[in-house]
Amino acid sequence: METPLTAKIRPDGEMIDLAAYERAGGYQAARKAMRMAPAEITELVKKSTLRGRGGAGFPTGQKWSFVPLGPAAPRPKYLIANADEMEPGTFKDRVLLEGDPHELIEGMIVAARAIEAERGYIFLRGEYTDAAARLSRALAEASAKGYLGRNVFGSGADFDLRLHLSGGRYMCGEETGLLNALEGKRANPRAKPPFPQVSGLFGKPSIVQNVETLCNLPHILDKGADWFVKLGLTGDGGTKLYGASGKVKKPGCWELPMGTPLRELLERYAGGMRDGVRFRGVLPGGASTDFLTADHLDVPMDFTAVAKAGSRLGTGTMIVLDDKTCPVGMVHNLEHFFAQESCGWCTPCWSGLHWAEEILWAIESGRGTPADFDRLDHVTKMCGPGNTFCALAPGAVEPLQSALKYFREDFERHIREKRCPWRNGQ
Amino acid sequence: MLTPEEQREIEEEAAHFPLRRAASIDALRVVQKHRGWVSDDAVKDIAAFLDTSPDDIDSVATFYNLIFRKPVGRHVIMVCDSVSCWVMGYEGLRDRLKSRLGIEMGQTTSDGRFTLLPVVCLGACDRAPTMIVDGQLHANLDLETIDRILERYP
Structure with a gap:
C-alpha cells in the first residue's frame, strides 16, 4: 500500500530536514514544475481527479482554471496554504505540518507555478507552535538554497513565501474569512462573486488551498495522474489522511487509499470500541458533518459515497459517539462551539446557532419541552444552505439535524424524564 | 509607547504587506508576546504605528481568541x-x-x-x-x- 503523503515522515517525531528530504527525492517535482507551462500543470492536476482535502472537496485543477494567466493578469497573484486546522475533531494537517514541512513548501511551489503566483502565505493557526517552529526552519532552509524568493530554480519566476500566525478564530478557515484575516481585519466572510480566483487578497487573484491538498501535488507531478487515480479504491483518486477520536481503542491518523470503508477504519485501524462501550454513531469528517450510524459502516469513505449516505467526507477525521456518552450533550457541545465561533456577520448564524445552543442546554438540563423539536427544526432550516454568507451555519446544523433523526428517542427521554440520563445526580 | 524592539518586529511584518494595517494581527501578537496582554494604550499605539484608528485595531483585537485585552497571570x-x-x-x-x-x-x-x-x-x-x-x-x-x-x- 502506497503512502506518498506520509512516507518521508520520521518515526521519532522529529521533522525531516531539507537534506534528508532531498535525499528521499524531494524538490524534484518542483524542478519539473518550473520546466512545465502553467496550463500544463493545471491539466495534469485536473486529470488526477484531486479534490480539496479541507472539507468541501472542490476539484483542485478546476479551481485553478479560473485564475487569469499571462502578462495581462493582475499582479501580484497570491497562493495561500490554509493551515488553520480548527474543525473540531480534526488533526490531520498537523501530522503533515510537523512531520514534513518541506512537502507543503514543495507543493506550494508547484501550485504557485500553475497559477503564476509570486507571493504566498502559509496561514497557520496560532496554537500550532511546534508546526510554526518547524515551518520557519524549513522556509529558511529552502530560501537559503534558492528554492524560494527570486528566480526559483533558475526559472526566472519569483515566489516569496511567508508564514502567518493566526490570532485564532474558526472563521479563518473559511476561504474569504481567511483573506480578510490576512488583510488584518476581522475574519468575516465576503460575498461571492467576485470569487477569490479573480479578486482575492488585496483585490488580486488568489488561491486558498488546504495543506493536505497541496502536499499531494509533488507526488502527482512526480508519478503522474493515472498513478494518483489508481491509489484510490473508488472514483475519487489518491490517498486520504483519515483519523478517529472518541472512545475507540487506538485513536489516531492514518494515510489510506481514498474510499477505505468506514468499518475498516473503525475496526482495523482504530481498533474498535474501548472495552465497556458500544458504537452508536460517528461524525465522519469533523464537527460540521451529519452523523452516520451502524447502518452506514460499509460506506466507502470518499466524497461521493459519504454524500450519498447523507453526510460529508469533510476532513476525513471522524469523531465517534459511544453508548456511554449523551448524544444531546455532544450536540450541545458542538452548537456551543459553532455559536461562539460565528463571526456575527449574518443573522441566521449568530441568532440561530445561539438559540440552538440554548434550547439544547435546556433539554440537557431537564427543562426541555416537546415544542423544542419544532424550534430546533426551524433553526436547522433557517441556518441551512442558501440563507447565509458562508458555510459555517449550514455546517453547524448538520450534526444537529442528523442527531434529531437518529437519536430522537434520546432527546424525547431527556424531555420526558426532565433530566439527562447520562449525568449522575441530575 | 511601543518599545524599539516591538516597533522593529511589527515593521518587519508590515513591510511585507501592501497596506500597513494588514499587519494588525501580527502587531497585536508582538505586543502580547512582550507584555502578556494588550492594553488600551497599546491599542492606540499600534493604531498610530499602522496608520489606522484605535477602533479599527480594537475591533480586530476583540475578534480573535488568542489576543488578550485584559491582564493575565504568569x-x-x-x-x-x-x-x-x-x-x-x-x-x-x-x-x-x-x-x-x-x-x-x-x-x-x-x-x-x-x-x-x-x-x-x-x-x-x-x-x-x-x-x-x-x-x-x-x-x-x-x-x-x-x-x-x-x-x-x-
Whole structure:
C-alpha cells in the first residue's frame, strides 16, 4: 500500500530536514514544475481527479482554471496554504505540518507555478507552535538554497513565501474569512462573486488551498495522474489522511487509499470500541458533518459515497459517539462551539446557532419541552444552505439535524424524564 | 509607547504587506508576546504605528481568541472544550482545574500565577483530553497528570 503523503515522515517525531528530504527525492517535482507551462500543470492536476482535502472537496485543477494567466493578469497573484486546522475533531494537517514541512513548501511551489503566483502565505493557526517552529526552519532552509524568493530554480519566476500566525478564530478557515484575516481585519466572510480566483487578497487573484491538498501535488507531478487515480479504491483518486477520536481503542491518523470503508477504519485501524462501550454513531469528517450510524459502516469513505449516505467526507477525521456518552450533550457541545465561533456577520448564524445552543442546554438540563423539536427544526432550516454568507451555519446544523433523526428517542427521554440520563445526580 | 524592539518586529511584518494595517494581527501578537496582554494604550499605539484608528485595531483585537485585552497571570492555561475532548472527559478536567486553582473559567488566581481559559479544538483529538499552558501542548490528560503539570509552572 502506497503512502506518498506520509512516507518521508520520521518515526521519532522529529521533522525531516531539507537534506534528508532531498535525499528521499524531494524538490524534484518542483524542478519539473518550473520546466512545465502553467496550463500544463493545471491539466495534469485536473486529470488526477484531486479534490480539496479541507472539507468541501472542490476539484483542485478546476479551481485553478479560473485564475487569469499571462502578462495581462493582475499582479501580484497570491497562493495561500490554509493551515488553520480548527474543525473540531480534526488533526490531520498537523501530522503533515510537523512531520514534513518541506512537502507543503514543495507543493506550494508547484501550485504557485500553475497559477503564476509570486507571493504566498502559509496561514497557520496560532496554537500550532511546534508546526510554526518547524515551518520557519524549513522556509529558511529552502530560501537559503534558492528554492524560494527570486528566480526559483533558475526559472526566472519569483515566489516569496511567508508564514502567518493566526490570532485564532474558526472563521479563518473559511476561504474569504481567511483573506480578510490576512488583510488584518476581522475574519468575516465576503460575498461571492467576485470569487477569490479573480479578486482575492488585496483585490488580486488568489488561491486558498488546504495543506493536505497541496502536499499531494509533488507526488502527482512526480508519478503522474493515472498513478494518483489508481491509489484510490473508488472514483475519487489518491490517498486520504483519515483519523478517529472518541472512545475507540487506538485513536489516531492514518494515510489510506481514498474510499477505505468506514468499518475498516473503525475496526482495523482504530481498533474498535474501548472495552465497556458500544458504537452508536460517528461524525465522519469533523464537527460540521451529519452523523452516520451502524447502518452506514460499509460506506466507502470518499466524497461521493459519504454524500450519498447523507453526510460529508469533510476532513476525513471522524469523531465517534459511544453508548456511554449523551448524544444531546455532544450536540450541545458542538452548537456551543459553532455559536461562539460565528463571526456575527449574518443573522441566521449568530441568532440561530445561539438559540440552538440554548434550547439544547435546556433539554440537557431537564427543562426541555416537546415544542423544542419544532424550534430546533426551524433553526436547522433557517441556518441551512442558501440563507447565509458562508458555510459555517449550514455546517453547524448538520450534526444537529442528523442527531434529531437518529437519536430522537434520546432527546424525547431527556424531555420526558426532565433530566439527562447520562449525568449522575441530575 | 511601543518599545524599539516591538516597533522593529511589527515593521518587519508590515513591510511585507501592501497596506500597513494588514499587519494588525501580527502587531497585536508582538505586543502580547512582550507584555502578556494588550492594553488600551497599546491599542492606540499600534493604531498610530499602522496608520489606522484605535477602533479599527480594537475591533480586530476583540475578534480573535488568542489576543488578550485584559491582564493575565504568569501562566495561561487554555483547556480544550471541543467535542473530542468533551467526549473524553473535559468536564471533569475543567472542574478539577477550577477547584485546584480556586477560580472560574476566565479568571486569574489571586497570586497572579495562573489564568484559566477555555479554548476550541487544539487539533490533537487522538490524544484527548488536551490543554495548552503557555503555548505548550499537554495531551492524554487525566486528573492525576494535571496536578503534576501545574507544578511545572511556578
